[in-house]
Amino acid sequence: MQLDLSELTQLAPIFRELFKGFHISRRDAELYAQLSNCQDQYRGLFKALGFELVCDTRGFYYFVPEITAAQVNKTAQRLSLFTFILVEHLADQGRDPLAVxxxxxxxxxxxxSLLDKYRDLFLQAEVQTQEELEEKVMRRMTQLGFASEENGVYRFLPPMHRFLDVCLAVQQDRDLAASMHSHLPLPVPELVPSEEDTAVAHTDDPLDLTPFSDEETEEQALARAIAQEQQEMDA
Structure with missing residues (x-):
C-alpha cells in the first residue's frame, strides 16, 4: 500500500498521544476524525513502526506494542483494580455500574467513602490517602483518556470499556467456578515490584496491557491481576 503522508495531517499529534498510552475517542474530535477517515493508512504506517493500532467498535483508538511485556504494569493494575472496586461499590448502592x-x-x-470502604485493597495498590487516590488513579485515568475531569466531577469516556471487559471476565470466571462447585482459586499473577516497573516493561507505553503469554489476551491478563486482589480481600 502506498502511503501519502500529505493526507495524514494529524500524524504528529496522533502518534504522540497514542505512544504515551492515551486513548483517542470521539471527545478528541479532530484526531478521532482523522483516524477514522484514514484508518488503513495509519494502521499500515504504525505497523511498520512496530505498533498495532486498535480501533474498538465502541468508539476509541489505542496502541498495542508488538513487543510483549512480561507483566501487567503498576498503572494497569491500579486502574483495573479501581474499576473493579467501583463496580462493586456502585452495585452495593443499587446504582447501575454500566450506566456510570x-x-x-x-x-x-x-x-x-470509597477509600474507607476498600482501604485494604487500596493499600495493596500503594494508595493510602485521597490525595494519592486522585494522583495515582484519577489523574492517570484522565491523562490516558479514560475519563475527563471538570469542577470536581469525573466523567467516564468510552475507553473505560477496556476495564469493564476485564471486570466481566472476572465475574464470568467466578460464576463458572460457583456453578461447578469448585473451590480452586483463580490464577494468581506475579505482581511487579514498584521499583522494577520500568525495568520489566519493554515499551514506554504507560498502560501496557499486553498478555502474560501467547495464550492469554489482555483482558485475561488484567483479570488475573484483579483476581489476586479479590482473593486477598475475601481471605
Missing part, C-alpha cells in the same frame, strides 16, 4: 462507567460520572466528594 459508560458515559456517567463520579463526584470527587465520593472518593473518601
Amino acid at each position: 462507567l459508560d458515559g456517567g460520572s463520579l463526584g470527587r466528594e465520593e472518593l473518601p
Whole structure:
C-alpha cells in the first residue's frame, strides 16, 4: 500500500498521544476524525513502526506494542483494580455500574467513602490517602483518556470499556467456578515490584496491557491481576 503522508495531517499529534498510552475517542474530535477517515493508512504506517493500532467498535483508538511485556504494569493494575472496586461499590448502592462507567460520572466528594470502604485493597495498590487516590488513579485515568475531569466531577469516556471487559471476565470466571462447585482459586499473577516497573516493561507505553503469554489476551491478563486482589480481600 502506498502511503501519502500529505493526507495524514494529524500524524504528529496522533502518534504522540497514542505512544504515551492515551486513548483517542470521539471527545478528541479532530484526531478521532482523522483516524477514522484514514484508518488503513495509519494502521499500515504504525505497523511498520512496530505498533498495532486498535480501533474498538465502541468508539476509541489505542496502541498495542508488538513487543510483549512480561507483566501487567503498576498503572494497569491500579486502574483495573479501581474499576473493579467501583463496580462493586456502585452495585452495593443499587446504582447501575454500566450506566456510570459508560458515559456517567463520579463526584470527587465520593472518593473518601470509597477509600474507607476498600482501604485494604487500596493499600495493596500503594494508595493510602485521597490525595494519592486522585494522583495515582484519577489523574492517570484522565491523562490516558479514560475519563475527563471538570469542577470536581469525573466523567467516564468510552475507553473505560477496556476495564469493564476485564471486570466481566472476572465475574464470568467466578460464576463458572460457583456453578461447578469448585473451590480452586483463580490464577494468581506475579505482581511487579514498584521499583522494577520500568525495568520489566519493554515499551514506554504507560498502560501496557499486553498478555502474560501467547495464550492469554489482555483482558485475561488484567483479570488475573484483579483476581489476586479479590482473593486477598475475601481471605
